[in-house]
Amino acid sequence: xxxxxxxxxxxxxxxxxxxxxxxxxxxxxxxxxxxxxxxxxxxxxxxxxxxxxxxxxxxxxxxxxxxxxxxxxxxxxxxxxxxxxxxxxxxxxxxxxxxxxxxxxxxxxxxxxxxxxxxxxxxxxxxxxxxxxxxxxxxxxxxxxxxxxxxxxxxxxxxxxxxxxxxxxxxxxxxxxxxxxxxxxxxxxxxxxxxxxxxxxxxxxxxxxxxx
Numbered sequence: 001x002x003x004x005x006x007x008x009x010x011x012x013x014x015x016x017x018x019x020x021x022x023x024x025x026x027x028x029x030x031x032x033x034x035x036x037x038x039x040x041x042x043x044x045x046x047x048x049x050x051x052x053x054x055x056x057x058x059x060x061x062x063x064x065x066x067x068x069x070x071x072x073x074x075x076x077x078x079x080x081x082x083x084x085x086x087x088x089x090x091x092x093x094x095x096x097x098x099x100x101x102x103x104x105x106x107x108x109x110x111x112x113x114x115x116x117x118x119x120x121x122x123x124x125x126x127x128x129x130x131x132x133x134x135x136x137x138x139x140x141x142x143x144x145x146x147x148x149x150x151x152x153x154x155x156x157x158x159x160x161x162x163x164x165x166x167x168x169x170x171x172x173x174x175x176x177x178x179x180x181x182x183x184x185x186x187x188x189x190x191x192x193x194x195x196x197x198x199x200x201x202x203x204x205x206x207x208x209x210x211x212x
Contacts (some may be wrong), residue, residue, distance in 0.1 A: 026083060029049075053151055106149035110151070111136070170201070
């Protein structure tokens with residue numbers, strides 16, 4: 001399997017920037033934003049696009065090295081087109097190959113964290129991943145402005161939504177009582193947007209799904 005993601009073993013040195021974020025990029029994403037919140041999204045300083053990994057080669061393939069299916073590859077292409085020519089500022093994912101390949105749509109190197117805290121196995125033979133999800137949160141918190149793309153799983157996508165917008169917002173976005181997305185929920189973008197310490201969440205349903 002060809003992994004088209006540069007694997008980074010050290011945390012990114014992300015410096016805080018006091019400038020107001022220029023939100024003129026990523027026009028295709030803004031075009032999908034609900035009209036009732038579009039102005040608030042455009043005024044936000046920070047954006048975190050949380051996505052569940054694209055479709056994998058088989059529904060019952062759950063290994064760390066499980067690749068994407070051909071349909072999944074097409075989903076990543078669609079997500080890449082939505083993000084546009086301007087890369088995101090940072091891209092994070094769990095250590096699984098399918099999440100890393102999905103987060104590569106951001107156009108920059110993907111920084112991987114452990115899929116589950118304490119489980120340091122990566123998707124490449126012999127790889128060890130030391131970063132944990134809290135390190136990714138810390139990098140987002142340290143940056144006063146910018147765009148982040150996050151590739152995760154059904155349950156860990158909900159962790160991001162709950163951490164920033166709160167459990168009620170996560171449930172409204174589709175997370176169940178156990179903090180998981182529905183089994184067939186693929187292709188949605190969960191858009192966290194923040195100004196200062198205040199975060200909100202909107203969903204772009206089927207934003208990078210492939211019509212069946």
